[in-house]
Amino acid sequence: MTRIAIADDHPLITNSIENILNHTGYYTVCGTYESGESLLAGLPEVMPEVLILDYHLPDQNGAQLARSIAYYYPGIKILVLTGFDKPGLLSEMLESGCSGYLLKTSAKTDVLLEALQTICKGGIYIDKSLKEIFAENLHRTHAAQIKEEGLRLTKRELEILGLIVNELSSQEIADRLFISKKTVDNHRSSIIMKTGAKNNFALMKIAIDLKLI
Amino acid sequence: MTRIAIADDHPLITNSIENILNHTGYYTVCGTYESGESLLAGLPEVMPEVLILDYHLPDQNGAQLARSIAYYYPGIKILVLTGFDKPGLLSEMLESGCSGYLLKTSAKTDVLLEALQTICKGGIYIDKSLKEIFAENLHRTHAAQIKEEGLRLTKRELEILGLIVNELSSQEIADRLFISKKTVDNHRSSIIMKTGAKNNFALMKIAIDLKLI
DNA sequence: CCAGCCATAGGTACCAATCCCTATTTTACT
DNA sequence: AGTAAAATAGGGATTGGTACCTATGGCTGG
Numbered sequence: 001m002t003r004i005a006i007a008d009d010h011p012l013i014t015n016s017i018e019n020i021l022n023h024t025g026y027y028t029v030c031g032t033y034e035s036g037e038s039l040l041a042g043l044p045e046v047m048p049e050v051l052i053l054d055y056h057l058p059d060q061n062g063a064q065l066a067r068s069i070a071y072y073y074p075g076i077k078i079l080v081l082t083g084f085d086k087p088g089l090l091s092e093m094l095e096s097g098c099s100g101y102l103l104k105t106s107a108k109t110d111v112l113l114e115a116l117q118t119i120c121k122g123g124i125y126i127d128k129s130l131k132e133i134f135a136e137n138l139h140r141t142h143a144a145q146i147k148e149e150g151l152r153l154t155k156r157e158l159e160i161l162g163l164i165v166n167e168l169s170s171q172e173i174a175d176r177l178f179i180s181k182k183t184v185d186n187h188r189s190s191i192i193m194k195t196g197a198k199n200n201f202a203l204m205k206i207a208i209d210l211k212l213i
Numbered sequence: 214m215t216r217i218a219i220a221d222d223h224p225l226i227t228n229s230i231e232n233i234l235n236h237t238g239y240y241t242v243c244g245t246y247e248s249g250e251s252l253l254a255g256l257p258e259v260m261p262e263v264l265i266l267d268y269h270l271p272d273q274n275g276a277q278l279a280r281s282i283a284y285y286y287p288g289i290k291i292l293v294l295t296g297f298d299k300p301g302l303l304s305e306m307l308e309s310g311c312s313g314y315l316l317k318t319s320a321k322t323d324v325l326l327e328a329l330q331t332i333c334k335g336g337i338y339i340d341k342s343l344k345e346i347f348a349e350n351l352h353r354t355h356a357a358q359i360k361e362e363g364l365r366l367t368k369r370e371l372e373i374l375g376l377i378v379n380e381l382s383s384q385e386i387a388d389r390l391f392i393s394k395k396t397v398d399n400h401r402s403s404i405i406m407k408t409g410a411k412n413n414f415a416l417m418k419i420a421i422d423l424k425l426i
Numbered sequence: 427c428c429a430g431c432c433a434t435a436g437g438t439a440c441c442a443a444t445c446c447c448t449a450t451t452t453t454a455c456t
Numbered sequence: 457a458g459t460a461a462a463a464t465a466g467g468g469a470t471t472g473g474t475a476c477c478t479a480t481g482g483c484t485g486g
Contacts, residue, residue: 186435
């Protein structure tokens, strides 16, 4: 019997999961919690193998909570449940030490058990419906890319932008590339004009978008 | 027989994977490619169900390549192979439409087959050893957090840093906070002194670390 | 072959940011 | 209540980046 704890502030969800798990014969629910605080207080006693964690608990940030638990109880595997996916949440939770990521809309019996099985074997389980979400985003970014083609930066401009955001002054860039500071300034102006950047910080954001950093 | 294509510039790896797959009886290798260009040229003819894609192809960026393929051939499932994990690569590849992410060091027979099985069923497979990498990072960030406590920025300084990196000039910040530009400049100096930042761009990086952006 | 783009370079002027100071008031902690 | 830290404000000098010009040599595609 694998011991599972559940943290969710909706008793209906907690009950539903508890029912599903108890009917398997493989899993036993050893604790249910409605807040981050009660969860942290209860964990040392029950020490489950897996924690099913709602991302949106009322009192604590889900990622921070997961980080704390993953840090202090490295043996506990965390399956995150979230009502809706937002960009970056998946990677944030994975990097916070979670082993699984499920949307509540897909958390039906078979999916939940499949996820738990994968996690218990030491694997990482990711909700399949994320593939569709990513695919939609692909179409969005593809459209944005085409739009950007118009005001594309030249090779030299990209090179100089890379140096700018690496904290070099125009003079330093000039020395490194064996060109005059004036030329660097001109390139800089072109970059600013093409990108519509207001100042250095806007440039930095663009560089981040272009993955120069 | 599920049709698999392989893109990797190391023939040894391609051969090894081909051998593994051919011995299963379930999979057949319908094409091998050593560059992004030849891959894109060959795909329309062979149309595999799964593409095993090396992230580090000589001629193209792995993420862009994956995006193109996921965009133009939404039916092809992509399993990414990478020699080493770097932060953000996993989420980048997932968001580029990939269904699986494997480190070459863990790509042994059983793992490879498990990954392919998951992917063919429409799932997402993530290398288990990433859990350990994430766990290490957890310890790093935790340590870094403690270290940063020493030269902590004051509330006001954090507030102003937030505005600075949101592209506001000192004057604009002064107007918004109803203080003089001089005060803003002084806070700016304190921030620069405390953080050791050389200029705006270093500040931006610090703000990113502090999650102000 | 020529038009257009790119990379190169310089001049001038302006403004924003930075450095190096001093100094007052407010807040927080002992 | 008293002290330290934080937030406020200013002067003056310097540096760095930006705007708006002109101009030339090299490469490329129609």
